[in-house]
Amino acid sequence: MSSSYSLEILKMAPSKNKRAAVALILLNILKKRREKKKVTQNRSIWVKPHLQERHRVGIEQTLLTDLLAQDGNDFKNFMRMDYDTFMMLQDKVRLDIEKQDTYLRSSISSELRLAITLRFLATGDSYRSLEYLTRVSASTISLLVPHVCQAVYSHLQPEYMKVPCTEDDWKKIADEFRNKWNFPNATGAIDGKHIEIEAPPNAGSYYFNYKGRHSIVLLALADAECNFLYIDVGCNGRMSDGGIFKNSTLYRLKII
Incomplete structure (x- = not known):
């Protein structure tokens, strides 16, 4: 039903029937929109073609295998840790980060999940860039990176950064x-580091620091051997050092 024809029906209808005519026209418009949306959805694909090849030519089967076949230094440079350390870490977090295969698709291995996360932490590459490197979608990477980071922290913090x-x-x-x-009489060396960020929308000057950049702050406490005892990250860069310390859980310990 065309829009001009619908208007003609509306003009010809008695006033008492105009409401029914308007309702009929609206229902017809909604029906056409749903049909159009259905056609658009049918045209979309379940997985992008370059992502479908992950299990055949992903970095597990190609790049990482090639790096391991060499002297090991290239793997260490790529992951910022040697293979033995990588596998030790993978063994610790595997049960927390691995997923089960489904009827429709195979899951991403715990090794690849950890490798993607370590590469992100080492380089700061965008999720889209990592998608092209690993053949894992950017939307999936955006979910797995925080999850793996939390698993790593949960397993390593009690052993390596115990307050x-x-x-x-x-x-x-x-x-x-x-x-x-x-x-x-020193119970630790404490300092902060500004980490430059792209300010969130409508943040104004909330993250604007004294250096003229937007940042969040990493507050750290170290022992005499330069080992971290405590970290607090995420406070807005606009806040003073004293304010950052007073807002930390370390201040509430009332120890230092």
Whole structure:
């Protein structure tokens, strides 16, 4: 039913029937829109062609295999860790990050999930760029990277970045500072680092720092051996160092 023909029907209809005529016209318009939308959806594809080839020519089957076949330095440069460390980390997080295959498609292996995440952390590449490298869609990468990061933190933090929780723990750190650096009564070295970001929409000057850039702040506490004891990241760059410290969980410990 054309729009001009619909208008003619509306003009010819008695006033008491105009409501029914309008309803009929609207139903016809909605029907045509649904039919058009259905055609558009039918034209779309389930998976992009270059992504369908992941299990045949993905980086697991090509690039990573080639790097391992060499002296190992190239793999370390690509992942920022050697193969043994990579596998140790993969063993720790595998149960948390791996997914089951479905009837329609095979899941992304835990090794590839970890490799994508490490490559993102090492280079800061965009998810779209990583899609072309790994043949995993950018939308999937945007979900798996935070998930893998959380799994890595959950498994490694208690072992490698345990915050001192007793008076004796803090005294031990103070002794190390005195013995190694001749710096008494120090329970840690603390500082912050601005991480430049692209400000979110409508953020105004919320992330605008004293350097004239938008940033979030990484606050870190280290022991006498330069090992991290505590980190807090995400505070807006506009805030002062003192304000960042007072907003951290470290300040609420009332230890330092």
